Structure formats: structure tokens, C-alpha cells
Amino acid sequence: MSHVTSAVRTPLVTGGKTYADVTEDISRQVEGSPTREWTIAFTISVIVLLYGTACVFWTWWEGLGVWGLNKTVGWAWDITNFVWWVGIGHAGTLISAILLLFRQKWRTAVNRAAEAMTIFAVLCAASFILMHMGRPWLAYWALPLPNTFGSLWVNFKSPLVWDVFAISTYFTVSLVFWYMGLLPDLATIRDRARSKVSRYIYGAFSLGWNGSAKTWARYEYMSLILAGLSTPLVLSVHTIVSMDFATSVIPGWHTTIFPPYFVAGAIFSGFAMVQNLMLIIRVVFKLEDYITVEHIESMNKVITLTGSIVGVAYLTEFFIAWYSGVEFESYAFINRATGPYWWAYAAMMTCNVISPQLFWSRTIRRSIVWTFVLSVIVNIGMWFERFVIIVTSLHRDYLPSSWAMFHPTLFDISDYIFSFGLFFTLFLLFAKFLPVVNMAEVKAIIKSSSEKLPVSVSGVAKGERVTNPTFNKDAE
């Protein structure tokens, strides 16, 4: 993994961290008792989750009539939330797979949390897949299972079936990738553990990691292979999600630009969410030396790039709607911008196209506060993007007799809140019980990218294979 890094590059880990410091800084959270901030945050998340669960249960018990949907608008917040969460889930794999292949070392500080975010976001998305069904208890019918219902099979023409495959594959690969990456760190914690229970649990989960050269070699191979496997998934998942719309006949959905546009949008919102989470983590867990302004700036650049792609896509859609000469298509886009949901469209354009352009300013892109605020705005914008695509396309499609408005109900909102409860509960559990930064990989870059050279190699965690540091001669 190591290769020569130019000395003029700013260091990725600041504060002159040694290997021991890394282990200590990151394991501290796992080993210590919960902090006050964590307890408060966790309590709130669990309360939100419980409230949301009650509402989801009621939705399930009474039927989808509790939502604001109607005969014309058959999907609204449910699928908006689904696509939004799936989109957020893209950043994790992008960081861990594509940036790994591109040798972007800065990713090591953030990939663990980003992957965890991916997994939890996909879970939230999956919850909306179940929730939006009229009869969710029969959801397994969407799987191609051998059955006794006769010769019943799934419809391989249906994009929803493609979704099932794409998302379940994505979830599986992401989970494996994340868990494999955790192994050395779990072993570190196992070795440092004082209590029998945690030693046993972390021991079981570290799958007998022994830190031998062979283990490390396999670890490296496995990372590369999984990265290779995941890379097409980053592109495929949202491509397929976009086909839910692109393969339909509804004006505003039936658009060939959707796959690249959705992928860019997904990365855009995923990075914004990573920013939000990391900015909190670095402060709460005092990891400012690992997640530095450099990281933030790098991610902001990705946000600006993908945001611009999304902006171009918006304009292209408009151009094609006009250029095609299809009256329904033209009207769908005129209606988006000037119809009854113009405010949603305006929110989308402002948040997604204008706000990321602020990152062209170096001051803004390196500002913690600006980054945080703009990341929130980007995610609001991306939620509106999906809302605009789904609701404003459906609410006025071909026959004006069926045109209708969609008004969310308490349950539309509460079921969305449920997913936040679920997400943050899971994420906070992760943040407390697992190392939020990949210690092993960060250590790998300390040698080449640390601010100062480590003075000694004392305090290295057991189980870690320590070689003599290869000093960066240029840095001296």
C-alpha cells in the first residue's frame, strides 16, 4: 500500500501522531465508558426510533391510507426516502472501493465511518421498500424463491426486481467489505481488552486475526478484490434505482440521462452526509488530527464536481424536453419549474446547483461551519430532487382529468423520521462499540504522510506487526 508521497503534500495526519497515539486515540471511545454527549445523542435517537417504530407499525396495521398518496400519485415520500437513503449509501463504497483503487490515501481516515453509514443507509432504504408495499408481509414474493404457489416466478422485466438484486448485492458486498476491514482493528481492541466479556466478543468477531504476514497479505488481497467487486456496484445500484423511473412511460421519468445523473447525485448526497457525520465525530471523539481540514476539502471538491454534474443533468433534461418536441415531456418540465410544486423545484435547484458552487472559494471549502451547513443543504436539496422527480412527474401526467396534488400526512413525516431514528441509533452504536477510524490503514499512512516523524515506536498495540519505520527521506 505504501508508496512515495511528495513532501510538498500536506500531511494527512497532523499532530505528530505515533502508532501508539493512533491506537490510543481511536480505541479510547471503544474502551471507555460512554461520554455524556453520546448518551444524550443515543437517548434522543432511541426515542425517535421508538416513536417512528410506533408510526411505522400503525402504517402497517391500518394500511397505506394513512399516507397522503392517491390514485394519481402512487409514490411520494416513501420512494423519495428510499432513493435518498440509497443515494446516501453510495459514498461509503465509493470511498472504500474507488478511492482505494485510485490510491487516495486520505480516504483511510473516513472510510470506516462512511462504510458504516452506507450499511445503515441501505437498511433505512430497505425499510422503505418494505413499508411502501400494500402487503409487506408478502415482500418475499419479490425474491425468486422456489415455491409451491404453482409455476410462479418473479417478473425479470420489472425494474423493481432488478432493484431487489442490486440492493441486496450492494448491501452484502458493503457489509463484507466493512467487516473485513474491521478485522485488524477488532483484533487490536481484543488484545487491549481488560474485561473478559469484551475480549471474548471482540475476539469472536476478529475471527482469530493473528497479525501474521500471511494474514496481512490476505487482507490486502481481499481488500483489492472486494474493491474491484464493489466498484461496478457503486455505478450499478443507482443506475438500477434510476431505471425504476427511466424504463417507465411517465413524462419526466422516461429519461435516458437518469443512470449517470442518479449516480452523480448519489455520490453528491453521500459525500454530504459523510461530511456531516465526520464533522461531528472529529469534534466529539477528538479526532481532529485524523480527520483534518484537508479531508474536508477533498470531499468538498468531490461534492462540487458531482453537484456540477447534477446541475448539468438538470439543464440537459430541460433541453431534451424542448428538443424532443414531445408535448407531454415539455409540459412535465414546464410544470416542474412553474407548476404548483415550483417551490420544490426551486429548493432543489438552489440546494443542489447553486450551493455547492460556493465551494469554489477556498475559504468556504476549508471552513468547518460552511461545510457543515452546505452539506445539510445538499442533502435537503437531494431529497427534494427525488421528490420533484417522483411527485411532480406523477401528479400531472398524460390525462388532465386525473391530475392531483399530493399532501403529506403525519404518517408520511413520521415514517421518514423513523428512518432517522434507525440510522442514528445504529450509527451511534457503531461509533461507541467499534473504532470509527481504520487504525490499521491510518497507521499505514502515518509513515508517509504524517506531519512529524514518529520519535519512537513504543506503545504499539499487541498483535500489530511492526517493522522499522521507513522514514521519508525527502521529508527530512
Place this chain on the structure above:
Amino acid sequence: MENTTKRYWKGVEELRNDATFVKNANSEFANPDPSESPSDLDGLLGGSNTKRRDFMKVMGFGMAAVSLAACETPVHKAIPYLNKPEATFPSISDYYASTYTDGGDYAAILVETREGRPIKIEGNPLSSISKGGTTARVQASLLSLYDIDKLNGPRRGETVIDWATADREITSQLASVTARGGAIRIVTSTILSPATKAVVADFIAKYPSARHIMYDANSAFGMVQANQTSFGQAVIPTYDFSKAQTIVSLGADFLGTWVSPLEYALPYAQGRKIGAVGSGKKTMSRHYQFETGLSMTGANADYRGTYKPSQEGLVALALYNKVAAKVGSASAGGASVDIQYLDKAATDLAATRGRSLVVSGSNDPNVQVIVNALNNLLGNYGTTIDLGKPVNYRQGNDQQMNAFIDEAKAGRVGAVLFFGANPVYDHPRGAELAEALPKISLSISFADRADETASLAKYITPAPHFLECWNDAEPKQGSYSLTQPAITHIFKTRQFQSSLLTWAGKPNDFQTYLKSFWRTTYYPQATGFDSFDAFWIKCLHDGVFETSTAQTAAAGASFAGNVAQAAAAVTQRYKPTTGMELALYEKVSMGTGSTANNPWLQEMPDPVTKACWDNYAALSQKTANDMGLAQNDLVTITVGGKSMELPVLVQPGQADNTVSVAVGYGREKGGKSANGVGKNAFPFVSTVNGHLSYSAVNAKVEKASGTREIAQTQTHDTVMGRRAVVQEAKLADYQKNPMAGRYVPKVETSEGPTETADISLWHGYGKPNHSWGMVIDLNSCIGCNACVVGCQSENNIQVVGRQEVINRREMHWIRIDRYYSSDAEAEDFKALEVASANPEVVFQPMLCQHCSNAPCETVCPVLATTHSTEGLNQMTYNRCIGTRYCANNCPYKVRRFNWWKYFDNDNFDYHFNNDLGKMVINPDVTVRSRGVIEKCSFCVQRIQEGKLTAKKERRRPLPDEIQTACAQACPTNAIIFGDMNNPESTISKTLEVEMKGRAFHVLEEINVRPQISYLTKIRNKDEMPKQETRQESQA
């Protein structure tokens, strides 16, 4: 889990927890009150006085019952035949010819029954009056049979009594009233039945102080009187709209509510049918409508002008004078009025003398005299109007009814009987009558429920629904029709006729009475029957009996009216006003409100406004703007001290400075679906010169606080210039080119523009055997919604209620899209959303198009919706997991999702929430559970049944043998259903001609290849530059 905490009651007794119930709660055969136990149970258990000697019998029965019950899960409330009745087969429908009557409304019908239970009403094609057609109200009358809010037996006040007690008490009181010379009044709506009138006569013979008073809440008394003045006959003539080339209607909604819309619909449509469906003719009638609010009939007109109620008489007079000037006759004088298109109408009338027809909805005899004079001037008597075949639909006499109320108030009435009448609710002087009723010593109502009038009566002796009755009808001279029961009495009710006979001291078997009445009255007129029994069986079988000996001496009817006098009276009465004017009208669904407790009708969207579950104040856009009002704002309408608060509905085509309000709403004691829906507008009907007047000048309309959202199934009024949806042309253009108005989309390819059907990703489905399809003629569809209710009845479609309609979740499988024209230019989308002030209207029935390249089929993840080899797009409810992707991807938005569990759910307390109401369920059609999608199946159960019948008889299904419910219900044959693979079927023959003519697919350019074709709407309008049209509509 939630449900376990809910309490369900076995009956109101348990809810009330009254003493008898508590006492008997734990006994197995709870039988607290002998009078309330079903009579058949009485026989089974020996009533409440089971004797010691019956012990072994009951014990033996019990043993047998227990051992039977142990064999399998007990069957609840389904009692299988012990001895199968001859010719009745479980799951095979029997059809009985019968007659629908509701007051003066009439239809000859066929009743489909399953195991003795009516489940569907169809039109009887043997009738020359209704010709196999039905209306929405006829279709929906079935559900009223299973209305849980009806009384289950006679009552004295609130007390439940048995029939013997009722008869004893009533007979003695009638005797005492007669003894002291007190007046007895039988107040009814129009009675079409000659036998019933004979019964009434028998009753009057027994009680000589009795008199029969008929009144109609929708009175046509003015017309009857005008014909008396003009021709010496107090009747309403027969109109033949098919022979009229120019039809001018002055406020008569003759396709929706005026006199006998069912009878007029088909002839009217025949005059409008064109091309293949019109037996090749290329001409059509021209229809002018002048009215205040936009009626369904007005929506079908080629030219439409508006007037204020205060101009009603003047419009008729002006038309008369204009025509008179053109044909060289003397003017009637009087004031004049200028209405758009009135000149044009006069020109056309004068040009088509003897082939035209003028009708008026006015109840003012003077106006009707002018209309009679006009028709006489045009020579329409004997051609389009037949005085020799008077109709009996409206026999009400406003003056007699008024006199009765005066008598009642003065305390001069000793006894009153109300049958088919609810004057406290639907008479303008209902409030006065309500005060007077307690003063009458004996008041009896035959209502099936404790309605507004019945609840004030001393006795309610409920009469059954017409489907439980024997009866006859004479809708028109020479046309007779029989009603036979299709089910035994559900409750302990007794026919009105039987009750009168009982009280008159005669044998109360009305069936025998009816039979002997027919033996003496009609059998002599019949020819070709060996015996009366043969005649009777034939009449029962056919349902109708029409004599060929009806008078035809009408052509010579000479007009004897004084038109100048009428003109003077009209000029005297109709003065220009500056204020707001109120016009009252009937809704196509609700009529006079007698069937307001029918949830099918309540949820039936109004053909024009698309609103249901409410009445409202219809204002024109200009008037609303002037008054600062918007849709749904509440307004208070005040006329002469009475006021009501209603939400505003902005109605294109409404005359400025007028407000239209529907009667038939605001029931207080109609039942759970009727009560509190809308406001009662009957008190605003006034009496002018002894005639009910359905309008008022000097109405005050003021903004009230708050809003009330009107439940509409369609909220966007215009078609947004989309020619792929609605295609129409003017008659002259059509005559030059049968494809006029067609929009043929082309797709650019490398080989140049091609038709959409030439390129496809799909290979298509083979349809080797049948290919079921439909042709819908936009020129014949009058928008009446009979198909909507017919489909609802056939396919067990749920009623969702007002709030769910507001939430845009109605479940109808077929709907009638109604579009108004707009004055805007094609690309100006904001302006296109606004309808013209006086728009052209098009009705477009919309249902599952059974696309051959169905967008819904490809997207379903679980193959719950698939294609059949017969061109059907099928929906498998059991496989559906409810992703709603199909509904989203449906370009026609015809798929419906079960948002809730609509049956056994107190939030949807309609017929699916009680066992009686559920008897209406068609056993051939699944009741859908929550969470699944449903949609039009082309009545696949009927297709299947038809194919099986043919197979059993070893033949192919005959052309047109299989019909969907909508096609069958349609009174104008606008819907043609059939097998497109059978060259003999009507649909094949029609399409063969029209594929190169009027036939088009909606949204052809997305190439989903529907099995449904529409025929272009042709308007009989002269070419007029667009600019001029706009100026005229602004004028």
C-alpha cells in the same frame, strides 16, 4: 392487536345494554322479545312457548345439529337448499323481468338473482320506452334494497308493533274518522301503477271522505296545465328526439332529469350518431340549449346560451317571435330579450319546420303555452311530438297539494296517508306541514324508514322495496309493465296496496288483485293468447305489454291556446333584475333526494361538476371574482328570510349573477349515508300562481366565514390542448373528410416519419381465439354515469366516502372524464388551465384500455398483472404485493389501490360494513383486500360465463352475446363491446369502417396499443373564425 381492544356489538341491544338483553345475554337461544324474533325461527323452535312434549323433538334436533356441526366448520348465515328449487342452480343467475319505479321515474328492467338474491339490475330490451337502457339511479336502486337503515316492521311512534295490532288500530281509527266525517287524504308522489290506483279507488269507496292527492317534488304541473289550455288535454305528450333535426331546450335537462331522461336518451343519441354507428349517415341533429347553470344536457349541446331565471319566459317568447317573423306569422308581442345564439336557433328552427323540437323545463304554464305555440308554429305536433301517447311520469298537482297543506294547517284533515312521499322534506311548505302534522289525529306513512315525514306520523307501516313487490305500471298510454318480486320480504314490511286493501276490508293479497285487474283490464286488449294464464305468463316473462291499439289521432291536435295572452302574462311576470338570482336544479345522481341514503349515488360524481357527497352554490367565474369568492368558500344564500350556507363551486357556463343549487340534499332523517350531506334547498322553491317555481330573484349571496372542501373526482377542468387525448371535429369538416379532427402522431426514424405502431420493442401477444375490445363513441356518450354505477354494482366496487374522494382515492373502475374547452392558445399552459366562460364540453369514458403493450405489466415485480391470450390485461389480486408501480406507470391512471380495508371497517360505514348490505355482492367477483391494486377487468367473469355457456352448447359465442356491465347499462349504446376477432360482431363491423375514419386510440403516440378505440366527437357547428367565437362568448 388493536382490534382485540375494540368492541363489536351483536346489535344495538348490546350497545344500549338494555335490561332484556342483559337477562338473555348468556342464553344460547336468546329470544327476548317474541315480536322481534324472525318468524321462520318461530316455526322451528315452536316460538317462545316450547312445551314439555316438544322436549324430545328439540333434543333430537339439537343432537343432529351438534353432530352436524362437529363434522365441519359451521356455515354462518348461508342456508343451503334442502330441496333444490326447479330451474335454480347454485352460482347460475336467474333473470326476472320487472319494473323500476321511483315516483314517476320508470324503467323496464331485468333483475339478476343468485339463489334468490338480486345482485344486478339490467335494462329490459323489450321495452319500447327504456329500450334496454338504464340510468345510474336505476342501477343503484338495487342497493336500496339492502339498506340497513330501513325499518324492520310497523311502528306506532317509536314503539314497535306487529301488523295485526297496526291493522286493528288503524282500521278502527279510520272508521272513527269517517264516522265523524273527517277528511282522509292519501298523499303520494306520481303513481304509475293502474292497479294501485284501483286499490286507492277501492279504499276511497270504503272511506268516502278520502281523496288522493299526487304531487311531485320535481313538478311538471305547469306543462300539464299548458297542454290543457293549448289542446284541452291535461297531459304530457311523447317527444321523439330522434326525428328532430333541430332541438332547442329552454332549461330542460332532458338527458339528465327532465320528465323521462331514459326514454329520451337513445332517440337523442340516434339523432347524433354518425358514420358506422349511425348506419352510415353523415348528418346529425343540432342541439341548442339555453339555461342558467350548465346541465348535463347543456354540456351535450352544439350551441349553448345562458339566461337568468328572471328571463326564462322572455327567452321562450323571444324565440317564438323570432321564429314567427321568419315563417311569416304574427308576433306574440311582449318584452324581448337578447341571448347569444337565440337568433341562430330561430333560423335553424324555421329552416327545419316539422323536423324540430322545442322543450322547456319551466313549470310556468304561460311559458309552456308559448313553447306549445312555437312547436305548433313549426308543425312539430304529429312529427316529433305525439299528444296521442301521453306519458304519466308527472301527474302531481301543485294546487291540490297546496290546498292539502292549507287544510292540514286549518285542522280540517282527519287522517292522512303518505306513500312514496316525503313532503316535510321535499315540499317548499314542508315546515308548515311538519307543524300541522301533530294536529292530524291519524297520520300514517308507508315510508321504509322513519324519514322527515314518517317520523312525525303516528304510524309507520313500511312498504317494501320495489324488488320485493308485485306491481304494474303504465308509463305511457298503451305501454304496460309488470313488477314481480325478486326476493321475499327482507323485513316485516307489507306493500302499500296490501295495507290499503286490508284497511278497506278486502282480501289483502295484491298479487291476486293485480292478476285479476290485468285479466279484466288488459287481457281483452291482447290478441293471440289462448288463455289469460298464457297472457299473464308472457307478460311476466317479458315484463312489458304494449298494445298496438294506442290512439294515434294526435296529428290533428289543434292548438287552441292564446299565445298573446301568455305573452302578456310572461311580460308581466319576468322583469329584468340587477341582483343575484337563485336557480334550483336536480342532480343526475340524486334527483329529489328520495334515494339519498344510497352510497353508490352519493359517490357518483356529478356529470358536469364531478362533485359528489355534497350540494354547493355554483357561480360563474366572473360573479365569483366580482364577489371576491373562490372555490370552497362558504357563502350564505338568503331568499325571503330563508338562508342556507353552502360552499362555492366555480362553474364555467353558469349565467353571470346567478347561483345554482341542487335540491335533493340536506336530508336529516334519511339514513347514515344521507344525513347531513349538503343542505336542503327545497324550502327555496316558491309557489307562483299555484305552480312551484324552481328559481328565485333577489337572492342575496354573502361570503360566510370558513370553507368547506367540495369532494370532486376531477379537479382539472381542461384538456390542456392535448389532441392525443380528445379528438373532435366540426360536422362540415367530417362530411368532407371522415378523418377530420384526427391526430395521427408520427415518429421520426432513419427512414423518415412513421406511424407509432410501426416501431416497437415488443413482439406483441398472440390473440388466436378472441380479442376483446371496445369502441366508445364520444358523440353518443351523454355523460350520464349509468356505466359507472353499473360497473360498481357488477364488480363489488367499494364506496370510500367524502373525505377519501377529497383525498382523490375513489375506486370507480370506469369514470367519465369531463373536459371544458379553453380560449387560450396552444402553448400558453397557464391560460389553458382556465376554462372558457361558456365552454364546449366533452365527456370521455375512461377505463382500463387493456393495452397490448401494457406499461403496467412490465413493471410488476411479481407478475400480478399479466396479459391473456384474448387481449385482456388481467389482475391477479392474490399475487399483488401492492407496490403501486403499475398504477404509477399507467398513462390512463385507471388503476385503483385499496388504501384501506374497506369492508367490515367502521370508518367506511356503507353497505360493506353490515351483513344485509353485503347481500348485494356479486359472488362472481372477488372482494379485494387492502393493499392490492384493482382495475377494470372487462367484466372477465361475464366473458368466462359466456364462453362456458357457448362451450356447453357446443358452439362459438355469438357476436355481441357477451356484454360488459358498462356497455349493458349505457342508455345510448355509446359503448360497444365485443370480440374483434369475430367479423360478425358489431365492434368488428364498426372498426372496419372507422379505422380509416373516426376511430382513434387515446395517447396513440406512446404505442401501448389499447384494445379500446374512441370515435371522434363531432359537433354540429358552423365554421366560425376563432376570434369571432371568442368575442361572442364574451358578449
